Amino acid sequence: MTRRPPPLLTDGAVVAMALLDVWAHWDIDEPLRMACGLGAAVVLLLRRRQPVLTYLLTLPAVLLSDAVVACLAALYTLASLSRPRALLLLYVLAFAVSDTMSLPAPELDTTDTRKLIAFGYSAATAAAAVFLGQLVRTRRDLSLKLTEISEARDHQQLLTAQAVLAKERAQLAREMHDVVSHQVSLIAVRAGALQVGARDADTKDAAATIRRLSVQTLDELRHMVGVLRASGGHPTELTPQPALADIRRLADNCGIETRLRMELPEGLPATVQRAIYRTVQEALTNTRKHAPGATANIDLLHANGSVRVRITNTAPTQPPLPLPGAHHGLIGLRQRAELLGGTMTSGPTEDGGYEVCVVLPANLTG
Known part of the structure; x- marks a missing residue:
């Protein structure tokens, strides 16, 4: 995955492009227009936190001067963060009208073919910024969806692995119950018979120890079988831990x-x-x-x-x-x-x- 540049670096590059656009259209005889262009370039620093306000503050620069990069950057940011397409269309039309008009003496003659061509060109330029912003937003949303799908797949794999483990534990519980518990029970029974039938005191004592340990082991085995069978179900009551x-x-x-x-x-x-x-x-x-x-x-x-x-x-x-x-x-x-x-x-x-x-x-x- 390609690393994105830091936001501060990106914002600096955008502001620099806007300042370069102002410098390209610099006219010392029109300080108001140049001030609007410089103000619009500086306002771009707010475009991530206040995209609508940034767009509105950069729009006068389009209306009063030929510096349009700042407003286009604000429009791109607004499109990358906003969904309502009706509002985006309104923003595009506002940019096109502001770029076509010329204040303080507005000139917008609908019968003038050149003005209509200029209006269409401005609208297309603004629409391109909006389309690019929407494309970035779609890509970001798609990336988030892919991340969610990947997490869901990993979770499903975990559930599958747990199901397989639960099946193996259930099979192990059956083996312990059918084989080990049965054999330990036989040991306890034979030890009890030996304890009753033996005449030697040491033999009786050894048989009693074997029987007691066998019974204790059998109880622990039965508890372990219960724990294994309860895998994936309700928590099993644990036996008191030794102290x-x-x-x-x-x-x-x-x-x-x-x-x-x-x-x-x-x-x-x-x-x-x-x-x-x-x-x-x-x-x-x-x-x-x-x-x-x-x-x-x-x-x-x-x-x-x-x-x-x-x-x-x-x-x-x-x-x-x-x-x-x-x-x-x-x-x-x-x-x-x-x-x-x-x-x-x-x-x-x-x-x-x-x-x-x-x-x-x-x-x-x-």
Whole structure:
């Protein structure tokens, strides 16, 4: 798209052309006419804000002198900003009459062929300025229409993409309901049967943990299915988000031996509390998967306006089970911490364990 020149530059060029027209018809013996021509050139600076007034103020220069560029420029601007064609025709006739007449002694003889030719020439000149202004206006309106059409097309493409996404989410919801939820339900049932039939206390405890976690996972899956199915419809009621008060229960029910030290102030933002909870949850999950038999230490401290979350586990006492995983847990924790303006580090410890440390700004709200 070609760039338009700045309005100030355009106005300066128009005024310069009008002044050049006055200079070409300069006559020192007719100061009134020359003053009208100069005044009309200066008045062009108002043509964008007051197009009708500018045209009326430049018309006397046509009537009293031969300087017509200023009035034609005003007429062009008026046509580019106005729609009523009847008024534009009236403006054209006014210009033609003023250009044909000669004050202070008007000479407009309808029987004089030369005067009629001059009138027609003046009317054609003014009509050309009007047609050019209308053409510019039509082009501007067309450009706006094209912009609206382009925006409407982009909006339609967005709606189409959202419809496709909603269809995919509905299909994913069906898959989760028909496959994943069914398998988790079987795990919960088998774990319950094992809990009832087992004689060993450790087996009963492990079966109870499996059953409890399976039921909790099943509830979360059902909620996720509801969220996916509600895509594009009414907002879905979200389950309560985890907070600091839920960390103690998380540590007690994680299936491994833990030690929790929590010294955090009141008034932490909900986003920070969720980040702390998810960090502890991910670290304990990794400990349970990759370091069977290990114990975990959870330290949640506040110092110097920051919250420090540190989870360490000892070396495993049993070989880890080959469980599937996408290996995105720690990456997600790092991204969550960075979004909140914090940092995350992780790595093995000297005693063969592992450490996850997240530092977040406290941003106390109360």
